[in-house]
Amino acid sequence: MKYNRCLLCVLLMAIPRVIIAAEYFQFQVIDAESRRGIPLVELETVNQILFVTDSNGIAAINEPGLMNLEVYFFVRSHGYEFPADGFGFKGKKIKVTPGGKAVLEMKRVNLAERLYRVTGEGIYRDSLLSGAAIPIVQPVLNGRVLGSDSVVNAKFNNRMYWFWGDTKKPSYPLGNFSVPGAVSDLPGQGGLPIQQGVNLNYFLDQNGLAKKTCDMPGTGPTWIDGLVAIRDEQGNERLFAKYVKIKDLLTVYERGLVEFNDELKAFEKREVFDFNAPLYPVGHPVKYEMSGDEYILFGLAAPLIRVPANPADLADLKQYETYSYLKPGTKAENWIVDRNAEGQLRYKWRKQIPPLTSELEEKLIQQGQLTKQEQYFQLRDIETKERVEIQNSSVAWNTYRGKWTMIGLQKFGTSVLGEIWYSEAASPLGPWKWARKIVTHDKYSFYNPKQHPLFARENGRLIYFEGTYTALFSGNEVKTPRYDYNQIMYQLDLSDPRLAADLFEK
Incomplete structure (x- = not known):
């Protein structure tokens, strides 16, 4: 009964x-x-x-x-x-x-x-x-989140931790500008297969809204990136990120290091960085072993910054190095290129100089210190052979390819901040030679792509990435209902003949 x-x-x-x-x-x-x-x-x-x-x-x-x-x-x-x-x-x-x-x-x-x-x-x-089947637990509203900018995530305590930038809420046009967050179970460990979706469990405040997890003092929003889980000398896993304070929409006026307190579900400040320091954590980090030591690589267009993978060095900007041919001790308006006796560029890990950028290399070319053929940033379209300038990227090891894969956002293209490219290289340091466009949008932005290597399937044949879909910066005044200012997941099949491995080895 x-x-x-x-x-x-x-x-x-x-x-x-x-x-x-x-x-x-x-x-x-x-x-x-x-x-x-x-x-x-x-x-x-x-x-x-x-x-x-x-x-x-x-x-x-x-x-x-x-x-x-x-x-x-x-x-x-x-x-x-x-x-x-x-x-x-x-x-x-x-x-x-x-x-x-x-x-x-x-x-x-x-x-x-x-x-x-x-x-x-x-x-x-x-x-x-x-009446159709629905794979996720919260199909219409979760944490009262209407929209979220730019995801970062990391595996921590055997679960996936997710954090976002500015977030919209139903009750007022201004929402959470201090890093909402959530946790999800891993696929095969209580979580959905990634091709089906992600069940996000938001950290909530007393009103049932996605809470502020990084409410740093000071005017303006708090943003984070460089999210990384590393172990200390006692073997404890700890979760860190770089924070920045923002004014006038996009102006950074403070940066530092925060650590996530899993009991409070909130980040706590650990260090305020010297604002004039040339090297600091930025972008999506990559763990990489060199000469038997583990490092964390950081960077935007490419991961050219390294620091030993431990909490003490992560907090000490004096320990950061960048892979570069610039001589230390020279000044920003008069950088000197380091060459060996044969006149070839001498790449080394160097401290107290900024990472290479395409803008910096253009200045060196104008000064006659560098030729276009010597530039580090030489990425080109496989089809047209034209230069592809990457604004930011997400790099990960791929077992299926036996290479490092890059998912990168093009700085300029037919769709402003809306075109995503794929490339691969033998090392996370490159050289990144060839790329193929894998996503494009019609006058709409899709920026800050994040690759998810932990979710890769079939030994890495199928890889996954997401980005922020928004009319912002695109010039399009018509915003897509519900989708605008949100994260969209993509799948890329590396067995596609248009992504044949030999194309990237030319």
């Missing part, structure tokens, strides 16, 4: 969802190759009613004036194509009925496949309305 009551409760709870689903037309758009639903497909009617597919590729439609009619939908999505008719219109006429379903296919142009949205409201809203 008790079992029957429980079964009845389950059935009664399911009835409202069945009733709701019967009212909606389920429109799903799938990848013609993988057969998986495509998130972020825009379906627009002739009178500009816009529907956007959720992370299952589903749009639930219940528009009173259009039900039981044949309705034409324009179909478009970043990195995907839909065939045009004789008039050049890209779309499809569909009979929209309550409880009905339709499936459309799109051809993927991007090499990387868009999988799902990680953050924000309504990740599986349309699936919920139309």
